[in-house]
Amino acid sequence: xxxxxxxxxxxxxxxxxxxxxxxxxxxxxxxxxxxxxxxxxxxxxxxxxxxxxxxxxxxxxxxxxxxxxxxxxxxxxxxxxxxxxxxxxxxxxxxxxxxxxxxxxxxxxxxxxxxxxxxxxxxxxxxxxxxxxxxxxxxxxxxxxxxxxxxxxxxxxxxxxxxxxxxxxxxxxxxxxxxxxxxxxxxxxxxxxxxxxxxxxxxxxxxxxxxxxxxxxxxxxxxxxxxxxxxxxxxxxxxxxxxxxxxxxxxxxxxxxxxxxxxxxxxxxxxxxxxxxxxxxxxxxxxxxxxxxxxxxxxxxxxxxxxxxxxxxxxxxxxxxxxxxxxxxxxxxxxxxxxxxxxxxxxxxxxxxxxxxxxxxxxxxxxxxxxxxxxxxxxxxxxx
Amino acid sequence: xxxxxxxxxxxxxxxxxxxxxxxxxxxxxxxxxxxxxxxxxxxxxxxxxxxxxxxxxxxxxxxxxxxxxxxxxxxxxxxxxxxxxxxxxxxxxxxxxxxxxxxxxxxxxxxxxxxxxxxxxxxxxxxxxxxxxxxxxxxxxxxxxxxxxxxxxxxxxxxxxxxxxxxxxxxxxxxxxxxxxxxxxxxxxxxxxxxxxxxxxxxxxxxxxxxxxxxxxxxxxxxxxxxxxxxxxxxxxxxxxxxxxxxxxxxxxxxxxxxxxxxxxxxxxxxxxxxxxxxxxxxxxxxxxxxxxxxxxxxxxxxxxxxxxxxxxxxxxxxxxxxxxxxxxxxxxxxxxxxxxxxxxxxxxxxxxxxxxxxxxxxxxxxxxxxxxxxxxxxxxxxxxxxxxxxxxxxxxxxxxxxxxxxxxxxxxxxxxxxxxxxxxxxxxxxxxxxxxxxxxxxxxxxxxxxxxxxxxxxxxxxxxxxxxxxxxxxxxxxxxxxxxxxxxxxxxxxxxxxxxxxxxxx
Numbered sequence: 001x002x003x004x005x006x007x008x009x010x011x012x013x014x015x016x017x018x019x020x021x022x023x024x025x026x027x028x029x030x031x032x033x034x035x036x037x038x039x040x041x042x043x044x045x046x047x048x049x050x051x052x053x054x055x056x057x058x059x060x061x062x063x064x065x066x067x068x069x070x071x072x073x074x075x076x077x078x079x080x081x082x083x084x085x086x087x088x089x090x091x092x093x094x095x096x097x098x099x100x101x102x103x104x105x106x107x108x109x110x111x112x113x114x115x116x117x118x119x120x121x122x123x124x125x126x127x128x129x130x131x132x133x134x135x136x137x138x139x140x141x142x143x144x145x146x147x148x149x150x151x152x153x154x155x156x157x158x159x160x161x162x163x164x165x166x167x168x169x170x171x172x173x174x175x176x177x178x179x180x181x182x183x184x185x186x187x188x189x190x191x192x193x194x195x196x197x198x199x200x201x202x203x204x205x206x207x208x209x210x211x212x213x214x215x216x217x218x219x220x221x222x223x224x225x226x227x228x229x230x231x232x233x234x235x236x237x238x239x240x241x242x243x244x245x246x247x248x249x250x251x252x253x254x255x256x257x258x259x260x261x262x263x264x265x266x267x268x269x270x271x272x273x274x275x276x277x278x279x280x281x282x283x284x285x286x287x288x289x290x291x292x293x294x295x296x297x298x299x300x301x302x303x304x305x306x307x308x309x310x311x312x313x314x315x316x317x318x319x320x321x322x323x324x325x326x327x328x329x330x331x332x333x334x335x336x337x338x339x340x341x342x343x344x345x346x347x348x349x350x351x352x353x354x355x356x357x358x359x360x361x362x363x364x365x366x367x368x369x370x371x372x373x374x375x376x377x378x379x380x381x382x383x384x
Numbered sequence: 385x386x387x388x389x390x391x392x393x394x395x396x397x398x399x400x401x402x403x404x405x406x407x408x409x410x411x412x413x414x415x416x417x418x419x420x421x422x423x424x425x426x427x428x429x430x431x432x433x434x435x436x437x438x439x440x441x442x443x444x445x446x447x448x449x450x451x452x453x454x455x456x457x458x459x460x461x462x463x464x465x466x467x468x469x470x471x472x473x474x475x476x477x478x479x480x481x482x483x484x485x486x487x488x489x490x491x492x493x494x495x496x497x498x499x500x501x502x503x504x505x506x507x508x509x510x511x512x513x514x515x516x517x518x519x520x521x522x523x524x525x526x527x528x529x530x531x532x533x534x535x536x537x538x539x540x541x542x543x544x545x546x547x548x549x550x551x552x553x554x555x556x557x558x559x560x561x562x563x564x565x566x567x568x569x570x571x572x573x574x575x576x577x578x579x580x581x582x583x584x585x586x587x588x589x590x591x592x593x594x595x596x597x598x599x600x601x602x603x604x605x606x607x608x609x610x611x612x613x614x615x616x617x618x619x620x621x622x623x624x625x626x627x628x629x630x631x632x633x634x635x636x637x638x639x640x641x642x643x644x645x646x647x648x649x650x651x652x653x654x655x656x657x658x659x660x661x662x663x664x665x666x667x668x669x670x671x672x673x674x675x676x677x678x679x680x681x682x683x684x685x686x687x688x689x690x691x692x693x694x695x696x697x698x699x700x701x702x703x704x705x706x707x708x709x710x711x712x713x714x715x716x717x718x719x720x721x722x723x724x725x726x727x728x729x730x731x732x733x734x735x736x737x738x739x740x741x742x743x744x745x746x747x748x749x750x751x752x753x754x755x756x757x758x759x760x761x762x763x764x765x766x767x768x769x770x771x772x773x774x775x776x777x778x779x780x781x782x783x784x785x786x787x788x789x790x791x792x793x794x795x796x797x798x799x800x801x802x803x804x805x806x807x808x809x810x811x812x813x814x815x816x817x818x819x820x821x822x823x824x825x826x827x828x829x830x831x832x833x834x835x836x837x838x839x840x841x842x843x844x845x846x847x848x849x850x851x852x853x854x855x856x857x858x859x860x861x862x863x864x865x866x867x868x869x870x871x872x873x874x875x876x877x878x879x880x881x882x883x884x885x886x887x888x889x890x891x
Contacts, residue, residue, distance in 0.1 A: 044756075112584070112599065113584070113588055113594055114756070114757075114758070115588075115594070115758050116594050155768070159748050159755065159765065159768065159771070160761060160765060161765075161768065165765075170768070170769075171769045172768040172769050172770040172771075173769060173770050174770060179769070179770075179773065182773035182774075182776065182777055183773065185773070185776035185777065185780055185884060186772070186773070186776060187868065195672070195713075195714050196672070196713060196714055196715060196716045196763075196764065196889075196890045197713055197864065197867070197886060197887065197889075197890050199716070199764040199767060200716070200767055200772070200886045200889050200890070201867065201886055203767050203768060203769055203772050204772065204886060206769055207769050207772065207773065210769070257756075259569045259572075259579055259581045260569050260572055260579075308572075308577055308578075308579050309572055309573075309574050309576075309577035309578075309579060310569060310572030310579050312569075312572075312579070314579065314580050314581070315580075315584075345599050345603075
């Protein structure tokens with residue numbers, strides 16, 4: 001057996017063991033996988049209440065005597081909520097109606113562990129359910145991307161593969177030119193092994209296939225900000241410009257676990273986020289892809305409404321998230337959280353189930369059924 | 385003569401008869417020796433393989449366990465001994481503070497990493513280093529947040545002290561370790577307004593594992609840990625009675641005016657703690673899928689022996705699962721395995737490990753800076769398309785590192801670094817950097833150049849010593865047969881082909 005055949009046999013095996021329904025669904029139409037999804041992970045748990053601020057709620061100031069954002073640090077979006085001023089670079093998209101803000105995104109029985117909660121988001125599981133692979137990996141198993149695609153997904157800024165872990169053709173890279181150069185040390189040929197070795201052979205195969213279809217000639221005129229997240233956005237755009245098709249890009253901005261001295265740290269991170277996303281938009285317009293791109297932020301959880309003694313906040317539950325893109329229907333979705341009603345751990349109840357957001361991406365963006373992938377039916381949000 | 389005596393004399397008699405042929409036959413052989421040494425330490429050189437090949441498995445395990453250490457063998461650089469007092473920092477100008485962050489965080493951090501890498505390369509007890517690294521990845525603190533290289537060094541020395549000693553003692557000590565107190569915000573956990581960070585992670589990651597406690601247990605335990613702090617001027621742990629909550633707490637259904645140590649004892653008393661740690665040791669040393677009944681059995685020993693670590697390791701290393709054919713090659717090598725193991729197994733002479741600090745980071749294991757409090761997830765996740773390519777590039781380089789190539793590389797890297805330092809000093813880059821820094825950069829460039837020049841990797845000599853010891857290069861390097869069929873039979877190209885083969889990535 002040739003190495004390639006071995007690997008696809010391995011893939012098929014995984015697929016069947018995942019779910020018989022998924023394996024059968026593989027014959028279904030491919031949907032609109034030419035449309036790009038960019039996921040932006042805010043790692044560590046972004047404090048939602050200082051991102052989208054319920055400025056008209058007195059409880060906000062009572063809970064946060066030190067940390068509440070002052071009037072001159074926010075831009076009002078309506079009579080109840082404002083956006084943190086450092087996110088000003090996003091305002092042109094808001095004004096153009098290309099930015100949706102989903103309020104109170106979370107899930108029932110919130111888990112407050114970073115690791116467990118991000119696993120719940122990445123695998124789209126219930127709070128007490130353990131699923132072995134990422135939700136997008138299940139998607140690609142059920143509805144494969146066209147075979148000539150460079151990869152199912154690219155992953156930048158994080159070593160873990162998150163929603164594309166467990167079998168998707170995911171390329172993790174820092175620099176597309178260097179990737180093609182180094183790929184010459186890998187030869188795809190042979191055919192055996194199990195467990196750890198099978199994983200290595202699969203990654204080698206992913207490298208060879210991606211390197212074969214990835215050019216490196218195209219450069220972009222767009223200038224990216226000179227900080228960590230700016231570089232992440234740049235790498236993503238350079239790779240997209242030179243790739244022969246990619247369905248998903250997952251970018252990570254890390255450092256949001258602000259138990260201590262939150263104000264400065266979060267302002268710095270949100271500045272990077274705003275500037276990076278604005279540059280991302282400019283580059284996607286330059287590539288002619290802004291109308292077929294959907295950008296979605298996510299995070300393992302939000303933070304506790306009541307500030308702690310260290311000028312920080314502890315782990316919480318829900319947070320607002322952004323959806324951006326040329327085809328997005330801008331505006332606020334979900335109710336503004338009411339700080340008068342907190343659960344027994346002092347946290348907010350969820351308004352929008354994150355699996356409903358995923359379902360909306362699957363059904364309304366990619367024109368694919370969501371139930372087989374998400375294992376249930378979830379209320380869609382009409383942001384696209 | 386009673387029955388027991390008769391039995392004994394029969395045993396003795398057969399021992400005498402069997403002794404002569406067995407003395408030769410009982411050695412476990414080169415393949416087992418390489419496997420054991422690689423799994424319990426770092427990949428061995430041909431001489432170590434030959435030495436252990438003559439021992440039985442049990443003799444070999446006991447030799448490894450009796451050779452462990454509590455102190456490093458290499459001296460650490462003097463400048464790591466500096467702790468900068470808080471009051472000193474408060475009097476500094478902005479420029480001085482920037483300078484301090486640079487020297488502490490960047491240069492101190494590099495020194496620290498180079499020192500530990502050197503220790504791993506030179507230690508006579510690789511198991512001690514592997515276990516110190518295991519605990520570094522368990523009781524995680526990161527230089528990124530702690531900032532003081534001195535406190536990170538102290539934590540490393542503390543973990544090393546009990547790396548193969550006693551888990552309970554280590555748990556109590558590391559919980560009050562200044563770097564940990566900073567890393568998990570204990571210093572700002574005060575009566576009336578607790579910070580839950582340490583209380584949560586000590587349960588989820590250090591002892592019980594997720595799902596074995598309630599949110600209320602965390603809140604109550606956080607109250608017990610109030611008052612644990614550090615003195616910013618001396619860098620020492622202090623207990624601040626004024627901010628300690630002395631009231632009654634209820635944790636796991638037990639109530640009392642618990643302090644932090646009481647809560648740690650409650651955690652040690654729980655069965656889940658022993659099973660969580662043994663399960664993690666199983667994944668480190670045996671296979672990615674722990675055998676639940678075997679783990680429970682070993683965990684019982686762990687509790688019975690008052691959390692002594694060596695008896696657990698002995699059971700793991702002599703378990704059937706450890707030696708089973710399907711376990712060979714079942715674990716993906718970590719970046720430390722790849723970097724340190726390759727240099728040790730090729731018998732490289734590395735007087736200064738600094739060039740490999742960056743390699744380790746590129747491969748995804750920046751020691752002293754794990755990605756978050758859960759540490760490196762390890763296993764298959766070590767390998768993605770980016771890190772796989774970095775591994776291949778590193779292995780390609782050391783396989784080609786004959787003297788001439790290395791001298792050229794040293795020159796090239798030294799020149800490039802000096803040129804950058806000069807450009808910065810001339811002000812031809814935009815970054816505002818002090819003259820002091822550009823001097824340091826020059827010194828750094830020289831050190832890097834010298835480090836690469838003075839390294840010695842002699843693959844022809846290595847090939848000879850493998851031949852001399854009577855086994856093959858495959859046996860010396862690989863846990864499973866090579867994947868790529870290669871027709872290269874000898875010399876440097878053979879070694880290069882084996883290092884670049886996918887099978888080299890597993891152990």
